[in-house]
Amino acid sequence: MATLAHELRNPLAPMRNVVDLLHLKNFADPQMLWARDVLDRQMTQMTHLVDGLLEVSRISEGKITLRREVLDLATALKYAAEACQPIVTAASHTLTVELPHQPIFINADPTRFSQIVQNLLNNAAKYTPNGGAIWLTVRREDEQAVISVRDNGIGIATEHLPSLFEIFTQLDAGLERSQGGLGIGLSLVRTLTELHGGSVSAHSAGAGLGSEIIVRFPLSNEPSATAISHVSDLPARNAARRRVLIVDDNEDAAESLAMLLQAEGYDALTASDGRTGIRIADEFSAEAIILDIGLPDMTGYEVAQAVRQSQPGKSALVIALTGWGQKQDKQDAELAGCDFHFTKPVDLERLLAILADGSVDPGA
Numbered sequence: 001m002a003t004l005a006h007e008l009r010n011p012l013a014p015m016r017n018v019v020d021l022l023h024l025k026n027f028a029d030p031q032m033l034w035a036r037d038v039l040d041r042q043m044t045q046m047t048h049l050v051d052g053l054l055e056v057s058r059i060s061e062g063k064i065t066l067r068r069e070v071l072d073l074a075t076a077l078k079y080a081a082e083a084c085q086p087i088v089t090a091a092s093h094t095l096t097v098e099l100p101h102q103p104i105f106i107n108a109d110p111t112r113f114s115q116i117v118q119n120l121l122n123n124a125a126k127y128t129p130n131g132g133a134i135w136l137t138v139r140r141e142d143e144q145a146v147i148s149v150r151d152n153g154i155g156i157a158t159e160h161l162p163s164l165f166e167i168f169t170q171l172d173a174g175l176e177r178s179q180g181g182l183g184i185g186l187s188l189v190r191t192l193t194e195l196h197g198g199s200v201s202a203h204s205a206g207a208g209l210g211s212e213i214i215v216r217f218p219l220s221n222e223p224s225a226t227a228i229s230h231v232s233d234l235p236a237r238n239a240a241r242r243r244v245l246i247v248d249d250n251e252d253a254a255e256s257l258a259m260l261l262q263a264e265g266y267d268a269l270t271a272s273d274g275r276t277g278i279r280i281a282d283e284f285s286a287e288a289i290i291l292d293i294g295l296p297d298m299t300g301y302e303v304a305q306a307v308r309q310s311q312p313g314k315s316a317l318v319i320a321l322t323g324w325g326q327k328q329d330k331q332d333a334e335l336a337g338c339d340f341h342f343t344k345p346v347d348l349e350r351l352l353a354i355l356a357d358g359s360v361d362p363g364a
């Protein structure tokens with residue numbers, strides 16, 4: 001599955017670039033705008049599916065490590081609810097969040113915790129006819145934090161409750177509402193929760209009668225001063241031009257990324273193999289080099305090492321761009337002298353931030 005996800009990411013990368021590029025154009029024709037937005041939404045959906053597959057393969061190989069910290073549930077739930085607000089609003093649902101008066105702390109990986117809650121809220125929004133109601137509540141019960149996501153939607157027939165958390169389970173009743181899901185979400189919820197020492201359960205009085213998914217987490221007894229504040233503060237973009245070289249044998253990917261960067265005021269060139277890349281990096285005194293790893297004549301890591309030997313290459317910002325987002329790839333990239341490692345399709349906002357301010361900590 002990891003290989004499949006990787007292969008799917010390759011065509012996704014140039015498609016994403018082209019869509020981002022279309023966002024920089026002004027269209028007079030409303031139909032063009034609409035077409036662009038359809039592409040954008042569907043691509044985002046496809047990227048989520050691919051990410052989901054990759055997640056599942058990592059989990060099944062036991063490759064997930066939790067980065068736990070003491071989480072203030074009120075804050076963590078508020079962020080997760082905010083992240084889901086767009087789809088809740090789009091379906092005209094009302095989301096009621098009930099937080100406890102006393103703070104509750106758990107010991108959890110903030111990213112994973114957010115993934116759990118967002119999956120549940122997403123499902124509640126999907127499997128509830130428009131204009132429904134969703135409740136996100138948390139309470140303390142003995143030594144556990146009990147988080148409930150409840151809705152007044154299509155419900156779950158009693159006989160299906162036991163298999164609900166199994167991977168690739170999709171119930172007939174919900175199929176037309178599944179919006180291209182794969183039946184991965186709840187299995188991720190269960191695995192991630194259990195990795196934290198917690199448990200999950202599903203409740204419904206039956207078809208048409210709404211559903212409730214309950215997640216239990218062990219409490220952490222140390223309240224903390226470092227309770228999360230996960231705000232992404234990307235550095236401000238500055239107008240400083242940078243000469244950027246993109247080395248990628250997928251010419252659509254290289255060209256589309258170059259066009260995007262040119263549209264943002266960068267001087268961008270492309271090369272489609274390693275040797276040409278090394279030559280151009282030197283001639284062009286590239287200030288930033290974006291490297292695909294699987295190249296026809298050598299690996300991107302070898303290109304990075306070669307570039308590092310030359311004078312202009314020493315101080316260049318080197319960014320590895322691969323379909324693989326595994327830990328090992330990040331380590332390989334670092335060893336080869338890359339400053340950053342990106343997974344395809346590239347997150348343009350983050351790439352621009354890094355190009356504008358190359359001093360950000362690698363891996364930040």
Ligand SMILES: Nc1ncnc2c1ncn2[C@@H]1O[C@H](COP(=O)(O)OP(=O)(O)O)[C@@H](O)[C@H]1O
Pocket residue numbers: 123124127128151153154155156164169170171172173174175178180181182183184185186187210211
């Ligand atoms: N809140 C809910 N109400 C009714 N059915 C649900 C709800 N959440 C999940 N389901 C059912 O459980 C199945 C599995 O959910 P999930 O693993 O998230 O997969 P997906 O949403 O991709 O189909 C869904 O396809 C749906 O049939």
Ligand SMILES: [Mg+2]
Pocket residue numbers: 119122123181185186
């Ligand atoms: Mg789902």
